[in-house]
Amino acid sequence: MQIILIIPIVFILYYLYRTYFGRNWSDNLSATLSFGSNIVEGNDTELKEVISNRKWLGIPFLEVRFQVGKGLEVENGQNVTVSDRTNITDIFSLKKYEKITRTLPVHGQKRGYYEVLSTSLVGYDMIGGVEHYTLRDQNTSLYVFPKTLSSDRFDVSFSKMLGDIVTRRFLQEDVFTFRGIRDYTTQDTVSSINWKATAASGDFKVNLHDPTSSQEIVLILNVEDPSVLYDSDLIEDSIRLIMSLTSFFISKQIPVRLISNGKDIITSEEIRISSGNSDDHRHRIAMDLARIDLTKSVRPMSEIFEELIIPSAKLRADQTDVTYMLVSSCQRDDIIKAAGELADINGSLIWLCPLTPSMEERVPEGKIHFYKIKHE
Template identity: 45%
Template sequence: MPIILIPIVLFLLYMAQRRIFNRYWQRGLMAELSFDQEAVSEGDEASLTEVITNRNFIPLHILQVNFQTDVGLFFKDTTNASVTDRVNVIDVFSLRFYEKITRNLLMDCRKRGFYNILQTSLVASDLFSPDIHYADRKQSTSMYVYPRLMPTDKIDVPFQQLMGEVQSRRFLYEDNFTFRGIRDYAPTDQMSDINWKASAKTGAMKVNLHDYTSSPEIVLVLNVEEPGILFEIELIEDCIRITRTLALKFIQSGIPVSLLTNGKDKVTGEMIRLESGSSMDHNRNFCRALSRIDLTKETGDIEALVRDELHGGRNAQVVYCLISTSRRDGVVKASRELCDEKGKLVWICPLTKSMDMRAPDDSRISFVKIMHDSYL
């Protein structure tokens, strides 16, 4: 072949290779991202798995995989991650034809929240061409980071106060479907309670004893309103942590607990309301609801929220607990309305040493201060 034809042949091969790459580079290219844990707590370690598959005859020598998630997850390989208003992660792969690569990215879960990844951007380039190619792949993976539990000694006092209030308001009545023994008949006993078989056997009138059942309920009123112009955001996070810890302790004690908050859901944008329950499944739902509170959204009016709650005709045996670092007028009014309804109220208030320590001027309010610095 004449030498003069060699550059022409090479140019034609280059153009053919470039055209084939441009047309087929993303055929059979898949990117799948998944959090390895469904839920963790603040301070835990988690991991994210990337699976990149090239089911194609074209090798991808340089492939960038880009994705974003909310701030709060700290990826340990910081060379590939940058933080602005979101966490941006760039991972570089080199794939031969028909190859699959799996990587695990370790991360520290430093902040409560609901984290999801909805899309991955792919950026590919050819060694023989200056062209850069872009493609997107949809993702659907999410992870809850629950608020961490508070040290037990920090909330033991308000917990015992609330348990005492539950006991004092406990409404006891006999459950005819339970049985705990037999005793002698008394003139005040009903005929339906007589155990005729035991009476015939002993020759004396006997009546059945029934267990008692109770219907107490705790409502945790969580206010995530800012306490002032200059404040530590951790104080509101402390309120959320206290709420989770109290809910768990009540559930472990068999006391139904519900959540009323002016915090808004990150996904739906609506104020969160969780009905009462006392199972471990309810505890999981409680943790998820608290994880999804978005403090960047405008909070609801706590006074209106409490007023609507009290007008709803809830069970008279309900015990309310207010958890709020804010002591603005609206919060104080809401607390007094709860006192008017129930006679007294436990208010748990996280504070720092530099804040005003004065309690609301109402003897019906048991004001419990929890110092932020004491458990950092």
């Protein structure tokens, strides 16, 4: 008789437990994800998961599911790549009023901007079999900045060209900045003589000025496909080259401006960054380069030359302190023509062209200085 009574009681308790669990399991349950510091591609950071169950009902089995871009490698046993996303599943068992913090190592395999906007929580009771779902909003992101190219990728002529640009900066003096007084030489102009200091000392003295601060590097990044079949990492090399040039010139206190037909993954706008030479400016360029989405369609760079770059160059045609540097693996006729026109207006243009050994090198004629960058 007791056994007969026990069976329905067990079924009633089973039903009550499952019903109560299904209605209340997600109450006061939080899941917060946060990335560590931003990194350069090839480096490591971490992803911290904080799961908190603030109620007396325990959750015997909890799955935390979320997605990241496939350029990130999250060390977890249940990663499944789906198209351009990677599904991550982490498993927890929560007691009543328990908080669990777990840190997952993350490897920045590829440049990019990575967001986690939501997590899917799947709960199971102690009996199992029935899945219960809920979502939790997230707001965490990670920048993986492009790395700089090693110096052995550049030949001697390229390194000399960079040195010439820096040297030219220090050969031009800014008449509006005064640094001191020195003795007169036959190379100085009469207008540079400081007559008051000359009268006081009895010898000719001239004003000493700081180097000009008006010199500017305009970096032009073209992310158009160079051919029908090509190594996709070739465009990434162009982005890394822009990062390398930015770091180099800003380290020399030379202002850098960036124009690109690459589109921002957040705004879908083309990249436009005004001139600057501070560490913050370098960081801004690194962020924008990280956010270039190469899956978005881009318009021909020749159009940007005609609409923006060439008209601007015409307004500054009488200035000799602007250096235009085009980074493009694409060598179509329209780009060569537009680059040639800009070179004629400005007096010169430097074209940096990442190419694989099998790709044809089309050296433009005229005032374009062409440099092939080895793609490994």
